[in-house]
Amino acid sequence: MTPHHHRVQYYETDRMGITHHSNYIRWMEEARVHFLSEIGWPYDKLEEKGIISPVTRVNCDYLATSTFADEIRITISVAAVKAARLIFSYQMVNDKGALICQAESHHTFTSQAGDFVNLKRQFPDFYTRLMTLSQTN
Template sequence: MQISETSVDVRYAETDQMGVVYHANYLVWMEIGRTRLIEDLGFRYADMEKEGILSPVIDIEISYKMPVRYGEKAYIKTWVEEYDGIRVTYGYEITTERGELSVKALSKHACVKKTNFRPVSIKKVFPDWHEAYEKAKK
């Protein structure tokens, strides 16, 4: 299993009045982690989109454990949890700079044609991605 790691500095705009990261910002950080993983596998989302394929989120599961606060750094680990040739489930752990688990999450995506949102087979349309996902998955 391949795990990609990246970090973000918590900006003031990402927090609420208590100085705690607003819950929806973790979704943005998950996207940063997912993009890093895809790049680490040797690909780019932008290239997929140039081919007329999108990868919308079809399900999110997120569990908040401990807040990250303004002025801290958050660390994002991302991996391929499940992959079936059409759908990809990414796993995430976001930790505080002290190494404490802040968020554990999964996001499920499907590849679809931009023109009609019909699902496409990653295996058929992007065989290199398919092979990389097969090798990288849990």
């Protein structure tokens, strides 16, 4: 998968001139949207099929700072997938090659009514695609 690239915007920085920590969570979502589109399962396709994927947990290790105009390369991978759960891993590297953030996001799958969706049974093509990309496969 091709990494997602994000250029740090001025409004994403704080009074100290560094990127505010909350923006890394937003960048993770940008990378997920990019990733799902690349594998042929963009968010709009999932929603058309009645699948929602709420975030249930986020872990971020901030290893270095980023500042205005830095180009951030975000590599995303499938850390684990189960019938109704998915974990993504993220590596964020600045344009100087420094690893600035390692993170994970945990997701579940539900219908729009809030019922759990078993991907393995109800959407086997999507489940199989995720499994082929999974690090725990």
